[in-house]
Structure formats: C-alpha cells, structure tokens
Amino acid sequence: MPTGVAIRDVREQLFAAAERVLLRDGPNALTSRAVTTEAGCAKGVLHRHFADFDAFLTELVQDRLRRLDSQATALCDSAGSGTVADNLTDALSRLFGSVAVAIVGLVTSRDELRARLRRIRPTGVPLLTEATAMVASYLTAERELGRIAADADVETLAHTLIGAGHLLFADRKSAPPEPEAVRRTVTTVLAGAAVGPRA
Structure with a gap:
C-alpha cells in the first residue's frame, strides 16, 4: 500500500x-x-x-473545520426552498449534534492548542467562527431572495443563532434538544427579520 x-x-x-x-x-x-x-x-x-499531542489536536480541529465546508454548501444551496426556519433548524441540529460542541470545549480548555490555532486563524473561536460565517452567507442568500428583510443585519442574526444553538447543545451529559426546541429558538431569533409565509 x-x-x-x-x-x-x-x-x-x-x-x-x-x-x-x-x-x-x-x-x-x-x-x-x-x-x-x-x-x-x-x-x-x-x-x-504528529510532532506532539498538541500538533495532533491542531490537525484534528483543522480537519473538522474543513468538513464544515460541505455543510455550508448544502445550507446555501437550500436558499429559496423549504422555509428559512426549517433550513436553519436542520443546519444547527447537524452542526451541534455532531462533535462540534466537544471541539469548542477542547479548544477553550487547552491553552497550547488555542495558541497554535490562533497562529493559523487569528480571530474568533474555531468552528464557531466558521459556523457563523456559514449562517451569515445563507441568510444573505435568503435576503437576496426576499425571504429575509432587506434591512436585516445578517451578521448579528448569525452570531445570535450560533450562540443560542451552542448553548442549546452544550450540556453533553443530557439528551440533545428536541428539534422543536431548536426551531423555537430559530424562529424567535428571526422574528422581525423573516418575510412571508415561506420564511
């Protein structure tokens, strides 16, 4: 081989x-x-x-961040179909129902890992930053289609959705939240920004 x-x-x-x-x-x-x-x-x-264990962990996080690209593509491709709330509910559930919450906990708990990642990605918390960009891109696409208000601040909405989603899934010892709880959070965050019955 x-x-x-x-x-x-x-x-x-x-x-x-x-x-x-x-x-x-x-x-x-x-x-x-x-x-x-x-x-x-x-x-x-x-x-x-790997040179050492922190090098291994750095590569692990980087590899999992690359996997987020396919989720971002799928979410953006869903713009204009289904409802905005359902698309975001599915995206947040897939994102945080995976190893993402544990990766965020790992990054915040290991100083050397965080320092190495900071040299590669100078701003934000790895995974949460990329997830926020994913949601913001999707909301921008929906805004262009008229399903999100033209004056909606998609960056703030994306930060709020990722933060709220992370908190919903953060307790790894409990069962993950029901889809309806995630949807309720999404619709609350989007209140005032969603336009029309298909939003």
Missing part, C-alpha cells in the same frame, strides 16, 4: 478515536494514551505522524 494512503488511514483512525473519547468522556479525558487505546494502536503510532 502506498505510504500516503497508509498515513491517511492512520490519521483518520486516530481522529475518529479522538472524537469518540471527546464525545464520551469530554476534553479533560483526551490524552495521547486515551486516543491510541481507543484506536487500538500503540502510543508510538500517534507520535510517528
């Missing part, structure tokens, strides 16, 4: 293991030993592919 393929498989195996540990046990339990044990490989495997 070519070296590049083998390395990519190991990286994905380690990233998936890290996600499982994060989701099950939280950011404080995420150690190189926990990841390699979860992945079923020797501890040295991680250090063969």
Whole structure:
C-alpha cells in the first residue's frame, strides 16, 4: 500500500478515536494514551505522524473545520426552498449534534492548542467562527431572495443563532434538544427579520 494512503488511514483512525473519547468522556479525558487505546494502536503510532499531542489536536480541529465546508454548501444551496426556519433548524441540529460542541470545549480548555490555532486563524473561536460565517452567507442568500428583510443585519442574526444553538447543545451529559426546541429558538431569533409565509 502506498505510504500516503497508509498515513491517511492512520490519521483518520486516530481522529475518529479522538472524537469518540471527546464525545464520551469530554476534553479533560483526551490524552495521547486515551486516543491510541481507543484506536487500538500503540502510543508510538500517534507520535510517528504528529510532532506532539498538541500538533495532533491542531490537525484534528483543522480537519473538522474543513468538513464544515460541505455543510455550508448544502445550507446555501437550500436558499429559496423549504422555509428559512426549517433550513436553519436542520443546519444547527447537524452542526451541534455532531462533535462540534466537544471541539469548542477542547479548544477553550487547552491553552497550547488555542495558541497554535490562533497562529493559523487569528480571530474568533474555531468552528464557531466558521459556523457563523456559514449562517451569515445563507441568510444573505435568503435576503437576496426576499425571504429575509432587506434591512436585516445578517451578521448579528448569525452570531445570535450560533450562540443560542451552542448553548442549546452544550450540556453533553443530557439528551440533545428536541428539534422543536431548536426551531423555537430559530424562529424567535428571526422574528422581525423573516418575510412571508415561506420564511
């Protein structure tokens, strides 16, 4: 098997293991030993592919941020179809129902990881910043279609939706919120900005 393929498989195996540990046990339990044990490989495997554990975590966050691109494309492609509230409810549920909340907790709990990410992305909290841009782009598209008021401040609406969505999903020990609770939050935030019955 070519070296590049083998390395990519190991990286994905380690990233998936890290996600499982994060989701099950939280950011404080995420150690190189926990990841390699979860992945079923020797501890040295991680250090063969990454300079140190914070380098591994930096790559994990970067990889998960790249995956957000497909969600952003799907959300923007939904502009003009369905309802704005339903599209945003689905997007927030997919975003925060994944490992995203745990990644945000990881970034905020590890100083060295945060410092490394800050060198790559100088502003904002990784993932939350990209998610806010995703929602703002979608709301801009809907505003151009006339389903969001022409004078709506899409940046503020996007920040509010991401902040509220994050808070709804932040308690990882409880069951995720019901879709209706997410929808109620979305419609409350959009009150006054949504236009027409299909918004």
